[in-house]
Amino acid sequence: MSKEFFEKLFELSKTEKPFAVATVVHIQGSSSAKPGSKAIIDTDERLLYGWVGGGCAESTVRYEAAQSIKDGNTRMISIDMTDEVLGVGMPCGGTMQVYIEPILPKPKLVIIGHGKIAETIAAIGKIMNFTVTVNSPAAMPEAFPTADKLFQGSFGETKIDSQSYVVIATQHKQDHLSLKLALEGNAAYVALIASKKRAKLVLDYVADAGVPASGLSCVRTPAGLDLGALTPEEIALSVMSEIIAVRRGGSGQPIHEMTESQASKSQTVQAHIHKVVEECASDAQSRSLS
DSSP: OOHHHHHHHHHHHTTTOOEEEEEEEEEEEOOSSOTTOEEEEETTOOEEEEOSOGGGTHHHHHHHHHHHHHHOOOEEEEEEOSOTTTSSSSOOSEEEEEEEEEEOOOOEEEEEEOSHHHHHHHHHHHHTTOEEEEEOTTOOGGGOTTOSEEEOSOGGGSOOOTTEEEEEESTTSSHHHHHHHHHHTTOSEEEEOSOHHHHHHHHHHHHHTTOOGGGGTTEESSOSOOSOOOSHHHHHHHHHHHHHHHHHTOOOOOGGGOOHHHHHHTHHHHHHHHHHHHHHHHHHHHHHHO
16 A cells, blocks of 8 residues: 555545545456555545546445445445446456445534533533534533543534534523524534523524524434433433434344344344453453453
8 A cells, every 4th residue: 555545544534524545455357447456536526536447436435435424334335347237337348346445424412501410411422433522601621521622612513413412401501692693503413411491492593593404403302312311411311322322323222122034134234233242251260360
């Protein structure tokens, strides 16, 4: 692999924008690309770097790369370049296998507010590999030791985008303004931790401010999954559980209660969970023997 390839990866990683790397792993027959050839593609299917075979395969790889970025899954694709009708549009005379890996920035957890619930959400979010940003005039660094960024000014200092998961725990202080800004930033998820009465006032405010009903679909209030949570720490876990479910497309339903149809859809997830559990057990055993 060339130095330029790694330099491009480093350059793109600093932008915190997603992209995908496509690698040719096998070729049978004729192709202008060779095993090991690489390309970098962005969300708009644009080729940012590299070469995977030009017109015979490039359009297919670019499309699959964009889909990989969208669903977050790696994929191995086989491209038939022998038939201009049934293949990818140009008879190059061979087949090619390409491995595509999405490179996604860390999801962003933005906490507006302070207090025990906010502190615990920040700690769990860091463990879950989120980039954690806390914004509150009353937020002290010692209360959020794992936060990547801490702002004590206005919420406007915090950047919100479609990769942001926002938790508003301001204890009713300016929460209506925080919600409006989060929605304007097109956040993927917004948890509004407030009483039912306060939540209604806040939702009415943003509706009156011009936010359509469809724009409120990402807002969860009451926030969190039903864990029977009572303590601030349990409430924080409930909210973070819901964030993970939204991000990963989970139902929040106990796995052992799933119907056969539901279980079949989540077989890949369950297999991954089983693998992780085995790896954890193996690691624990290794530590006990050392």
